[in-house]
Amino acid sequence: MSVEICPKCGTENVTKAAWCEKCLHMFHEYGENKTIFCPECKHENAYKDSYCEACHEPLKPGQWE
Ligand SMILES: [Zn+2]
Ligand SMILES: [Zn+2]
Known part of the structure; x- marks a missing residue:
């Protein structure tokens, strides 16, 4: 393994x-060209971003697509 x-x-x-x-x-x-929506403000961020660029809410890949 x-x-x-x-x-x-x-x-x-x-x-x-x-x-x-x-x-x-x-x-x-993985997810290079995907986007992830902020759970707080719904701002569209790059998938690999750790924080929303609009409101700085932490983003978790795979949870909001
Ligand atoms: Zn780690
Ligand atoms: Zn946000």
């Missing part, structure tokens, strides 16, 4: 995970 070490927080994740389960850092270019 192979794991992927998160370059950001060092957590071991299963290789097929698209982002770190702990800090939500994106591993690959």
